Amino acid sequence: MARKQNNTITWDTFSEGLWRENPVFAMLLGMCPVLAVTNSAINALAMGVATTFVLLASGILISLLRRQIPKQVRIATYIVIIATFVTIVDYSIQAISLDLYNALGAFIQLIVVNCMILGRAEAYASKNRPLKAFVNALGMGAGFTFALLCLGVVREVLGAGKLFGFDLFGPQFEPWVVMVLPAGGFIVLGAWLLLFEWFKQRKALSESEAVVEAR
């Protein structure tokens, strides 16, 4: 068990967001940016990092203020805190790379309404100490970025024949244009989910049967 800074924080605090409760593949949260900005790997990565930052910052602040925020207005408070950090990210990306800002468009500002962030604030940060909330948010953010990259890589390779902007297949490759179009986003995510479901069922099957039948 690595990463044991505190007896309440375990490796699981971090890793549950990465795999078992992956926000995209397991819980289907925050779908809009997942499908909208993953037409290339670099956009997917930028979106993942921006979302992770908001997740971390809002998680820490909400966790620090969890005793001060009255129960009745907590959702509104969370949203205002999240919106503040999103505004910071929005202006930072605009300052760092205008190309990226134009490619991501309104979806940076739409991080505010990413249900994953509000969901983590409500379910985790408001109930745990700042350090634990931080570790968990880091895991969730990493899981989210991983999922975005899964989609972004597949869609860029198939849809443009490139990866992070480098040509992979040479000029004779005919790109599957549908993959970078909206329809491709739905189909690729559906295919990933099918794959994971298949793995899960196979694992469950092999666990339930003590002796695997050979056909």
Added chain:
Amino acid sequence: MNYESLSFIFLNAVLANNFVLALFLGLCPFLGVSGKLNTAVPMGLATMFVMLVSSVCAYGINIVLVGLDIEFLRLIAYIVVIASAVQLVEMTLKKFSPGLFRALGIFLPLITTNCAILGLALFQTFKEYDFLQSLVYALGAGTGFILAIMLMAGLREKLELSNLPSVTQGAAVSLMLGGLLSLSFMGFAGLGGQ
């Protein structure tokens, strides 16, 4: 100032740039509440109502923000307005239709985090629509949302009766259906596109 005609804005928001199927906004309720037609339609109507209210409010707020030169507060101001509008819808539904209120469940407060609504408010600001244009845009976006969620609910009701392999249980097959719907909506792109 933007000089697009009202009919163009409406058709564009309903078909060519459908909020759900082309712009990927509002996917959570699209996947979450589209199991049955008789919850999908009220959900669509509630979303459309919130869209109209928040569009009008966002238009007013933007004038104030620009006037005071504090546009960096736009995001925070919009989201607070939307949250209030959702609260209004929730209270109205609870009073007049408790059955429906229970059927929609958690997805009703989650309209707040429906990106279609914040997206609408932001897009109308970016596109510099005037008051009437904003209203028509909201109407079109709402109609497009209802159209998409109804189509999806109809398909999924049929799907319940069909015999699927066990792997495709759950969200994967809904996403595939969404992909097919999105493909067919690409046929409308000739109407206007971006």
